[in-house]
Amino acid sequence: MTATASDAPVVAHFRFFELEVLRTRRLGRSFLRVTFGGESLAGFRSGGFDQSLSLFLPAADQEHTVLPSTDEDTWFAAWRGMSDEERPVMRSYTVREQRRTPEGADEVDIDFVLHGDTSPASRWAGRAVTGRRILAIGPAVAENKSVRFQPSADTDAIWMYADETALPAAAAILDRLPAETRVRAWFEVPHEEDRLDLRAPADADITWIVRESHGRERTEQVLSALRSADPGAAEAPYVWLAGEAGTIRAVRRHFVQERSVDRRAVRFTGYWRLGASEEQLLAEAYAGKAPSEDPTSEL
Numbered sequence: 001m002t003a004t005a006s007d008a009p010v011v012a013h014f015r016f017f018e019l020e021v022l023r024t025r026r027l028g029r030s031f032l033r034v035t036f037g038g039e040s041l042a043g044f045r046s047g048g049f050d051q052s053l054s055l056f057l058p059a060a061d062q063e064h065t066v067l068p069s070t071d072e073d074t075w076f077a078a079w080r081g082m083s084d085e086e087r088p089v090m091r092s093y094t095v096r097e098q099r100r101t102p103e104g105a106d107e108v109d110i111d112f113v114l115h116g117d118t119s120p121a122s123r124w125a126g127r128a129v130t131g132r133r134i135l136a137i138g139p140a141v142a143e144n145k146s147v148r149f150q151p152s153a154d155t156d157a158i159w160m161y162a163d164e165t166a167l168p169a170a171a172a173i174l175d176r177l178p179a180e181t182r183v184r185a186w187f188e189v190p191h192e193e194d195r196l197d198l199r200a201p202a203d204a205d206i207t208w209i210v211r212e213s214h215g216r217e218r219t220e221q222v223l224s225a226l227r228s229a230d231p232g233a234a235e236a237p238y239v240w241l242a243g244e245a246g247t248i249r250a251v252r253r254h255f256v257q258e259r260s261v262d263r264r265a266v267r268f269t270g271y272w273r274l275g276a277s278e279e280q281l282l283a284e285a286y287a288g289k290a291p292s293e294d295p296t297s298e299l
């Protein structure tokens with residue numbers, strides 16, 4: 001009998017995991033690393049690079065995350081159907097590192113930017129203590145579409161821009177790149193004390209941009225740093241951009257219009273937007289109004 005496509009086993013790329021806080025560590029003025037463990041992590045398969053996942057954080061007065069269903073067909077309706085007071089908050093984060101300890105335990109690090117006590121994820125991270133349990137939809141196979149960093153085989157240089165929310169992703173990308181990769185990177189952080197020590201290919205040239213303004217003028221500071229830099233000659237650069245949506249839009253335009261980079265070689269993602277919570281961004285995405293990550297988009 002000949003096998004057909006419909007006989008192939010269906011591999012679910014993502015599923016729910018229960019993450020338990022093992023410990024926290026301050027990395028810089030704005031960054032807190034939360035290390036998670038838990039038995040379900042035995043099935044967690046980060047693809048590395050900028051692998052993202054969705055966290056479900058407990059409502060304000062609850063210790064652990066509770067969802068009526070984690071079944072792939074029913075969880076969404078069940079979650080949406082919860083009352084506003086009880087519904088866990090869904091937020092996107094990056095797997096900074098997944099590892100197995102010498103004792104055989106699985107651990108995952110997530111680096112949270114602490115940006116105040118009024119935003120649910122930032123507040124949750126700032127108060128995280130050992131033993132707290134949250135739920136996440138994460139990768140069950142390493143090749144999955146939440147790894148956005150996908151340079152083509154002929155890439156001869158990597159150019160990157162990240163703000164603090166995308167620094168964990170950028171750091172995880174740098175961790176994985178072969179030693180001889182040519183990298184030019186610009187990392188924007190809120191404070192001098194947020195310049196982290198990063199492992200990177202030997203020739204990586206990193207410029208830190210310490211933010212002088214927290215309003216929309218920040219984009220001008222980034223553009224001026226980019227315009228005054230020479231990223232070096234490259235035939236086929238791959239450009240990876242992630243951070244605040246308005247800045248990303250301007251930075252993408254800079255690379256495509258001012259540096260003539262092929263728009264298909266630019267991978268850009270708005271990780272957050274000034275003045276909008278992730279719920280608002282999701283609502284816009286459902287309504288088809290969100291900016292597209294499609295490399296051919298006219299942004």
Ligand SMILES: Cc1cc2nc3c(=O)[nH]c(=O)nc-3n(C[C@H](O)[C@H](O)[C@H](O)COP(=O)(O)OP(=O)(O)OC[C@H]3O[C@@H](n4cnc5c(N)ncnc54)[C@H](O)[C@@H]3O)c2cc1C
Binds near residue numbers: 093
């Ligand atoms: C694929 C992906 C990966 C991400 N990875 C990470 C990561 O590893 N670490 C990380 O810290 N973030 C990461 N983010 C960004 C994070 O999801 C957002 O910052 C998110 O809005 C934080 O949720 P919140 O509940 O703290 O704030 P929200 O309730 O979503 O927002 C409340 C208010 O705070 C503002 N705001 C949101 N984030 C910031 C910020 N960093 N600084 C200042 N103001 C802010 C919003 O504009 C809004 O006005 C990622 C986002 C995506 C899409």
